[in-house]
Amino acid sequence: MNTTCDIAIVGGGAAGLTAAIVAAQTAHTAGKSLRVVVLEASDRVGRSILKTGNGRCNFSNQHIAEGPALVDYRNADFVRAALSALNATFPEPDFNDPVLAFFEDLGLEWRQEEDGRRYPLSNKASTVLDVLRAEAARLGVEEVCEARVAAVEAPTEAGKPFTLRLADGQFWRAGAVIVAAGGAAVERIDFAGPLSSPIMNPVQPTLGPLAVAEADQAFTRELDNIRVRCCVSLFREESPGGNTLALVRAETGELLFRPYGVSGICVFNLSRLAQPGDTVQINFLQMGDFDHSRIYIDSRFAGLAEHLGQAPTYEQFMRGLVLPRVADVLLKRAGLNAQDVANAEELFQMLCLCGFEVAGIGPADVCQVQRGGFAPEQLSAATMQVLELSGLFVVGEALDVDGPCGGYNLHWAWASGMLAGHAAALSRLGTE
Ligand SMILES: Cc1cc2nc3c(=O)[nH]c(=O)nc-3n(C[C@H](O)[C@H](O)[C@H](O)COP(=O)(O)OP(=O)(O)OC[C@H]3O[C@@H](n4cnc5c(N)ncnc54)[C@H](O)[C@@H]3O)c2cc1C
Known part of the structure; x- marks a missing residue:
C-alpha cells in the first residue's frame, strides 16, 4: 500500500x-x-x-x-x-x-x-x-x-x-x-x-460519579442502586480550616446511590468542579432554597397534624414523600426512631442537609x-x-x-x- x-x-x-x-x-x-x-x-x-x-x-x-x-x-x-x-x-x-x-x-x-x-x-x-x-x-x-x-x-x-x-x-x-x-x-x-x-x-x-469518604460509604452502600430526584449541591470551605462553606454549584436531577458514593448526570456535572474535602449535599425535597424547604416542612407537618389529630411520627411524615428505604436509612444515620414524634429541625437536617465528604472522582471506567x-x-x-x-x-x-x-x-x-x-x-x- x-x-x-x-x-x-x-x-x-x-x-x-x-x-x-x-x-x-x-x-x-x-x-x-x-x-x-x-x-x-x-x-x-x-x-x-x-x-x-x-x-x-x-x-x-x-x-x-x-x-x-x-x-x-x-x-x-x-x-x-x-x-x-x-x-x-x-x-x-x-x-x-x-x-x-x-x-x-x-x-x-x-x-x-x-x-x-x-x-x-x-x-x-x-x-x-x-x-x-x-x-x-x-x-x-x-x-x-x-x-x-x-x-x-x-x-x-x-x-x-x-x-x-x-x-x-x-x-x-x-x-x-x-x-x-x-x-x-x-x-x-x-x-x-x-x-x-x-x-x-x-x-x-472527569464527568463521572463521586466517591465519598469511607465513613459516609456505610450510608451510600445501604442505598446502592436507589435513584432519587433531588437537588444536589457542592460546597467548599471558604478558607482552609475554616467552618464557613461556600456554594460551588447546585444541580437538580436524578441521583443514583452507589456503594462508593453517588452517581447520575447531576453528580457528573458537579464532578468537574469537585475537589477532595468538598461536601456534596442532597436536598430530597428537590429545592435549592433552604427557606422554602423549611416553609414546606412546617406546612406539611401542620397539614399532617391536622389530618391525624396529633403530631406525625417520623414514619408518618416521610411516608409519601421519600422511598421507605431512604426514610429508614436517613433515620438510622440520624439515630432516630421511626415511631417517635417528628421534630421539624431534625427533618430539615435529614431531608435537606444530607451531606457527604467528597473523597474524589469515582471509578474511571464510568467517567465520560x-x-x-x-x-x-x-x-x-x-x-x-x-x-x-x-x-x-x-x-x-x-x-x-x-x-x-x-x-x-x-x-x-x-x-x-x-x-x-x-x-x-x-x-x-x-x-x-
Ligand atoms: C459512555 C460515554 C457516553 C458519552 N456520551 C456523550 C454524549 O451523549 N454527548 C456528548 O457530548 N459527549 C458524550 N461523551 C463524551 C464524548 O464521547 C467525547 O468527548 C468525544 O467522543 C471525544 O471525541 P474525540 O474524537 O476527541 O475522541 P474519541 O471519540 O475518543 O476518539 C478517539 C479515537 O482515536 C482512536 N485512537 C486512540 N489512540 C490512537 C492512536 N494512538 N492511533 C490511532 N488511533 C487512536 C480511538 O480508538 C478512537 O476511535 C460520552 C463519553 C462516554 C465515555
Whole structure:
C-alpha cells in the first residue's frame, strides 16, 4: 500500500471523522482532490460515538450557539474564540450553528429534548456514525483500521512531510497531521522533531460519579442502586480550616446511590468542579432554597397534624414523600426512631442537609471524559494548528477542553474537527 498522503488523521472518533470529511469537502469545493487517511487504532472507526448518550448520542445542545453556556467549558475563552471562528469560517444565516448545518447537509434528522439536548431522530447513535461514514466514503476518505500511531515526527526541513510511526513498525508520511486520538491516548503518542515536548496537562478522568469518604460509604452502600430526584449541591470551605462553606454549584436531577458514593448526570456535572474535602449535599425535597424547604416542612407537618389529630411520627411524615428505604436509612444515620414524634429541625437536617465528604472522582471506567492533554494556549483557536509547528493540528478531547453533560463534549469534537479539517486542507491546497 502507498503510505504517503496529504492529510493523516490520528484517530477515527467524533473529531477525527469530522476533520477528515471537512478536509475532503474543502478540496472538493475547490475542484481539487487530496488524499485524506484516517489511521484508527481499533478495528473500526467511530466506536466511541456508538457509546454516547446511552447509545442515543446526545450530539449537540441548543444553548451552545446562544453563547452564555460556553462559560461551562474548561478553557472557555479558547472555546469561545474557536466557535466564533467556526461561525466566521462556515457562515450559516439560517441556523447560527455550523455544526448543526454540517449534520443537516449529511442528511441527519434530529430532535431536541429538555435542556436543549439534541439527539438523532432515530434515537440511535449508529445513525450519526452512518451519515459520517457515508459522507467520508463519498469523498474518498480512506479508513485504515488497526493502525495505532505511536509517534508523530515533525519534518526538520520546511516542505518535507511528517512521519507517523505505527505501533506495529509501519510508517506513514503526510503533509499535514490532525491529532484526534481522544483524551487518554494522546499522552501516549511521542512527538519528535521541532515539537518534541508539547505542553501536556495531566490527563485524569472527569464527568463521572463521586466517591465519598469511607465513613459516609456505610450510608451510600445501604442505598446502592436507589435513584432519587433531588437537588444536589457542592460546597467548599471558604478558607482552609475554616467552618464557613461556600456554594460551588447546585444541580437538580436524578441521583443514583452507589456503594462508593453517588452517581447520575447531576453528580457528573458537579464532578468537574469537585475537589477532595468538598461536601456534596442532597436536598430530597428537590429545592435549592433552604427557606422554602423549611416553609414546606412546617406546612406539611401542620397539614399532617391536622389530618391525624396529633403530631406525625417520623414514619408518618416521610411516608409519601421519600422511598421507605431512604426514610429508614436517613433515620438510622440520624439515630432516630421511626415511631417517635417528628421534630421539624431534625427533618430539615435529614431531608435537606444530607451531606457527604467528597473523597474524589469515582471509578474511571464510568467517567465520560478525560480532562487534560494538549494545552490550548499552544494552538490557534481559529484553525486548531499548533502555533509553533505548521501542519500539525490537535482536536477534540486530545485538547484540554471539556464540558458538562448535555452534548457539550461531542459539539466540541465536531466543531474543532471542522476547523482543523478546513485549515489543513487549505494549507495543502496552498490557499491559506
Ligand atoms: C459512555 C460515554 C457516553 C458519552 N456520551 C456523550 C454524549 O451523549 N454527548 C456528548 O457530548 N459527549 C458524550 N461523551 C463524551 C464524548 O464521547 C467525547 O468527548 C468525544 O467522543 C471525544 O471525541 P474525540 O474524537 O476527541 O475522541 P474519541 O471519540 O475518543 O476518539 C478517539 C479515537 O482515536 C482512536 N485512537 C486512540 N489512540 C490512537 C492512536 N494512538 N492511533 C490511532 N488511533 C487512536 C480511538 O480508538 C478512537 O476511535 C460520552 C463519553 C462516554 C465515555
